[in-house]
Amino acid sequence: MKINANAIKPGMVLQHDGGLWVAVKTAHVKPGKGGAFAQVELKNLITGTKLNERFRSEDTVERVRLEQKDYTFLYDQGDVLVFMDKVSYEQIELQKDWVGEERAQFLQDGMEVTIESHEERPIGLSLPEYVTLEVVETEPTVKGQTASSSYKPAIANNGMRIMIPPYMTTGERIVVSTESGEYVRRAD
Template sequence: MKINGNEIRPGNVIEHNGSLWAAVKTAHVKPGKGGAFAQVELKNLLDGTKLNERFRASETVERVRLEQKDYQFLYAEGEMLVFMDSESYEQLELQKDFVGERAAFLQDGMVVTVELYEERPIGVSLPDQVTLAIVEADPVVKGQTAASSYKPAIMENGVRVMVPPFIEAGERIIVDTNEITYVRRAD
């Protein structure tokens, strides 16, 4: 689908210079002299490189629609993560690096959304929040009454997160998988 250069929004996937790019940031610039343009920060979906590009309103770019499929996480095997298509039961193996540091939040049976372009995986979206147990939390320091006195804690997946002082080892908390931050205590 063709769109004008000034219609590119963050999150859009476009075909540019023979590759697939995701728009990370966009800024619309109206210089005193000359025509307006969109300054777009792009990230290559195939190799991860970044590019800053200017698109004029008169230019058109090809917006790509990615197919989104739900996959269930089965298990990790060495550096590979194994997922299963929820409909066809076909298995998909992805490198841990492909998912990145958020791979630590994968749990058995968790449903993730895999974005595909021409049957090739481009991205993986985890649920925004997961529930994990705290295995180690620093003791509360007496006299720390400042409102923002968070303390470090280590969750069952080995990831360190800052939690409020009342959270102790053994408790279950809800964590934001995008920001890797404490959200609230789990019920």
């Protein structure tokens, strides 16, 4: 779908120079002399490279709609992660390095994720905002340290190192942000 360059907003996916790009930042500039233009910072969805592009107000660009489908994470098979479509029960395999090691560690059996694709090719993977993990190793609680604002290191059941409040012990369940990898709260 062709759109006017003035209508580009951050988050839109565009087809430009033979690749798929997401608009990161946009600024509309009207200089004192000459025509108005849109200064757009683009990021390539496949390679991750960035590009600053200037579009005149009369230019048009091709906007791309990505297909979003819900999948369930099944299992880790070494370098490959296996997901199942919740509707058709079709299985899809994604390379662990494509998903990213820091994001792959949050995947748990049965976890629901959203995979964005363009012409049947996976482009992006969205995890839930929070995951629940169990503390498997941490330092013992020091008496009188419960009101302190300091945190102590711990290891969760997925092998991730995380900083937790000093009053927490081994075996407790915690909620962790998948965006930052930080402790959010104690799980119910």
